[in-house]
Amino acid sequence: MRCPLIHLNLHIIMSDQGIWLTTLKAETPQKGFELAIKLSRMGVKYTQPDMEVLHRLRPKYAEDPMALTAASQVIAIHYQTIAAANNYWK
Amino acid sequence: MRCPLIHLNLHIIMSDQGIWLTTLKAETPQKGFELAIKLSRMGVKYTQPDMEVLHRLRPKYAEDPMALTAASQVIAIHYQTIAAANNYWK
Amino acid sequence: MRCPLIHLNLHIIMSDQGIWLTTLKAETPQKGFELAIKLSRMGVKYTQPDMEVLHRLRPKYAEDPMALTAASQVIAIHYQTIAAANNYWK
Amino acid sequence: MRCPLIHLNLHIIMSDQGIWLTTLKAETPQKGFELAIKLSRMGVKYTQPDMEVLHRLRPKYAEDPMALTAASQVIAIHYQTIAAANNYWK
Amino acid sequence: MRCPLIHLNLHIIMSDQGIWLTTLKAETPQKGFELAIKLSRMGVKYTQPDMEVLHRLRPKYAEDPMALTAASQVIAIHYQTIAAANNYWK
């Protein structure tokens, strides 16, 4: 496994992902939240593109609420961006 | 358990949640705070939708103030978003 | 103890807290800072409303500056919100 | 020691601190940075006002760059607030 | 290895990196996301410019979703900056 944020071969990885994000616009606050989850997940996938490693990691932290809380935090940060992009659905 | 942020089957999970967020508007700063808690919690629930796992995790960290502090931090981040959405209730 | 951010019975907990936040306005930057501390603390209290558990947790981390630093960080995040709400007391 | 963010007797603690913050204005970006450090430190002091405990904690983490990095992070968050309050010294 | 954020010989390191960032503009939200990844990675590279050390670190945390989540968080913070720089691609 590559170590997170170290020595990514970004050009290859990026071309591997295809087009997955064309707009930050979301119809509703909830759809915006779900987009924030997608961004959080893609941050992981770009960092560790080896799907086999990702599969192997699944059972880990099964008993670790800290990991779930950390995931929720990444989502919260992305949600700030998306809410701003949608003018907070005002 | 799925590992946080790894390999979510987002389409299925998202359709499972129903409609739970239609607006970021909140009548008062306190109701906005409570909405921030809801968003924080939903970040966990989308990440780990298996309720049985969530139940099993409950007793964990019973002695861990760090986990409570981390939870309070996620709430604080979402509260920034909600406060902005409500023009800080000015 | 309930695990942070997992499975809160929000409706009951929220009605238990009474009215504790009616405005983000603070007379001075210092009073705003103290309000940020209050918000940080309430994030913990909503997450773990069982006062007996909270009491039991007190002696923990007595030797842990990391926990104090983490608490200071939550306060800093809320202070951003409150400072914005008060137009930075300009 | 009280656990961070749990069960602070805020009224007593706050009156104990005296007046320490009257403005977020700083003459220069550097003085603003130093004010951010002060805010970070006060977040700790409000959370753990027992000076004897704080003294006892000093030698800890002597070998822990993570703690220093975490401290630097709290400062960075407060610096965002102070820089905004000073219109980024533009 | 130098300890993160401690005692960087910044002048030498910075001149070593060449020109790698001339604009925060990105054509699409996805390209902006990929720029955020680049910034996250450069934050590591400036902090630890010894490529041999970076190579040695790779196999570590192979089983650590927390590290992947932390990486995703850094990306999320940089993405806020880049999205703002691009007016959220509105």
Place this chain on the structure above:
Amino acid sequence: MRCPLIHLNLHIIMSDQGIWLTTLKAETPQKGFELAIKLSRMGVKYTQPDMEVLHRLRPKYAEDPMALTAASQVIAIHYQTIAAANNYWK
């Protein structure tokens, strides 16, 4: 060693640092990034001004990508401030 954020003798430390920051303006996005690194590093240096301790800490975390990721995160937070100060180099 003093514990991070605890009991800094700020007046002495601050006068020890000399003038190191006179503006948040940076000519290019890259120079702004390098300024963010400097701010991150100064946050550590103010917190632990004892250079001998800092030297002793260097070899630590040699195998710890988490520490590098955490450093990258502090840089990201400061970069938000600096980018805003430079109107995102628009």
